[in-house]
Structure formats: structure tokens, C-alpha cells
Amino acid sequence: MGHSQAEKTASRERVLRIAARKVRTEGVTRPGIADLMKEAGLTHGGFYKHFASRDDLIAQAAALALAEGSAKMERAARKNKQQPRSGLIDTYLAKQHRDAPGTGCALVTLGAAAGRSDQPFKAAYEKQVRGYLDLIAGLGDDEEAQAEAMLTLSALVGALLISRAVADPEFSDEILEAVAEQLKRHGPEAAWPAA
Structure with a gap:
């Protein structure tokens, strides 16, 4: 790969990573090309050397x-080797995760947009949901484990979304703590694979 091709690839990746962070924090409708390119240290005119359109960039970023x-989910599940489900819950519903949407779980930010989007975006979102469900259920075919995984994932995503949306910081903390406690009480660690 020539020097200029390597630079082009690095520039494209930089724009894509910035856009991925932006769609996590702002959703898919807000990030503008000019702002993304400026943050990447590139000119607006160079955008089309990297992406076919804004929609192309946003789809790839999402x-x-x-x-x-x-x-991140797999690492969280492996943090607590004796109780991987608890490790995942504690990491996902941590204040640090709530306070860092730019690097956090995109299911929270992109759920509403996926619901209103075209099939490719919905398919990408669904693929991620199914991957998380498989992880939570321990990659098993057990119907009860799958149902438990659906409940767990829904509670995790919902609690994080609500905790970010409320104004009172203490109430936000309370939401995270209460949901984490209830999930740990409710779900069996037995459904998880050994680490």
C-alpha cells in the first residue's frame, strides 16, 4: 500500500470512528458532514473521496x-468468572457507562432510529441484539435461557436509557442500582457458560 493510500485509509477510519462516537451521543440525524470532517482534521470537500453519501457514512458508523x-459485552461477562451474568450487569449498569455515551452501548442510542429506518439498518441492529442475547443465554438453545436473556437485555438497555434521560442525578443512580439488584436476584447464573 502506497503512502497516499495508507493516509487515505487512515483518514477514512478516523472519520468513521468519529462518526460512530457521534451517532452514539447524538443519534443518526444530527452529525453533519462539515463538523465530522473538521473534527477529523480534513476538509469538507474530501468527504466524497471516502464515502458515497452522508447516509453511507452514517450507516457504516452505526x-x-x-x-x-x-x-465490551464479552469482557464484562468475563470480569466475574464465578458469576459472569453479575459481572455483565454491574459493568453495563455502571455510572461510568451511563456517563460515557460516546463509547457506550449503541443499542441504547440507536434503538429508536433503527425502528424508523430501512431494512439494512434494522438488520444491523437486530444482528447486534441477537449477538447479545446469545451471549447472555450462554449460546444455548434452551427456551427459558433465551427468554431470560431477552428480559435481561431489555432491562439493561431500558435502565441505561432512562438513567441518561432523567434530570435528577440521584434518581438516575437509583435506577441503575435498583435494576442491577433486581436483575441479579431474578436471573440464574446457571444459564451462563463457564469462563
Whole structure:
């Protein structure tokens, strides 16, 4: 790869990573091309050397934001080797996760947009949901484990979304803590694979 091709690839990746962070924090409608390119240290005119359109960039950024969550979820589940479900719950419903939407789970930010979007975006969102459900259910085919995984994921995403949306910081903390406690009481650690 030539020097200029390597620079072009690095520039494209930089714009894509910035856009992925922006769609997590602002959703898919707000990030503008000019602002993204400026933040990446590039000119607005260079955008079309990297992406076919704004929609192309946003679709790729959303897919990247969703996919980056998989590794984080797996690491969270492996934090507590004796109780991986509890490790995942504690990490996901941590104040640090709530306070860092730019690097947090994209399911929270992109859910409403996926519901209103075209099939490719919905498919990318669904792929991530199914991946998380498989992780939570322990990759098993057990119907009860799948139902428990759906409940757990829904509670995690919902609690994080609500905790970010309320004005009172103490109430936000209370939401995270109460949902974490209830999820740990409710779900069996037995459904999780050994780490």
C-alpha cells in the first residue's frame, strides 16, 4: 500500500470512528458532514473521496458503533468468572457507562432510529441484539435461557436509557442500582457458560 493510500485509509477510519462516537451521543440525524470532517482534521470537500453519501457514512458508523459493543459485552461477562451474568450487569449498569455515551452501548442510542429506518439498518441492529442475547443465554438453545436473556437485555438497555434521560442525578443512580439488584436476584447464573 502506497503512502497516499495508507493516509487515505487512515483518514477514512478516523472519520468513521468519529462518526460512530457521534451517532452514539447524538443519534443518526444530527452529525453533519462539515463538523465530522473538521473534527477529523480534513476538509469538507474530501468527504466524497471516502464515502458515497452522508447516509453511507452514517450507516457504516452505526454498524461500527453497534459491532464495537460485542467485545465490551464479552469482557464484562468475563470480569466475574464465578458469576459472569453479575459481572455483565454491574459493568453495563455502571455510572461510568451511563456517563460515557460516546463509547457506550449503541443499542441504547440507536434503538429508536433503527425502528424508523430501512431494512439494512434494522438488520444491523437486530444482528447486534441477537449477538447479545446469545451471549447472555450462554449460546444455548434452551427456551427459558433465551427468554431470560431477552428480559435481561431489555432491562439493561431500558435502565441505561432512562438513567441518561432523567434530570435528577440521584434518581438516575437509583435506577441503575435498583435494576442491577433486581436483575441479579431474578436471573440464574446457571444459564451462563463457564469462563
